Amino acid sequence: MEINDLTQIILNCSYKVHTALGPGLLESAYEECLFYELNLVGIAVEKQKALPLIYKEVRLDSGYRLDLLVENRVVVEIKSVEILHDVHMAQVLTYLKLSNCKIGLLINFNVKSLKYGIKRLIN
Secondary structure, eight states, X not given: OOHHHHHHHHXXXXXXXXXXXXXOSOHHHHHHHHHHHHHHTTOOEEEEEEEEEEETTEEEEEEEEEEEEETTTEEEEEEOOSSOOHHHHHHHHXXXXXXXXXXXXXXXXXXXSGGGGEEEEEO
């Protein structure tokens, strides 16, 4: 499956979740529902995937976790905040580097229309 097709499926599932629930819930609620929707359409997805930090030859299990890792190719970071800040985008870019993934989606569900809460990031 092409990466653009995969990200479109993720976004379609995100729209379903946002349409059903609307803004105002905790990130964990959106994460569980998006995980469910992706499984429903047959997409391989892992939630709260541990992400070690490797510094030189040292592996540090420092507690970083990806909200969702889709098909081992796309990092999905879920937020439920008033506004996305640069630090949120920096977080996803760092996760992309540490996971060796090329594409990340930063999705803020705490918006009236989800189209205003989506950022696609490329490593």
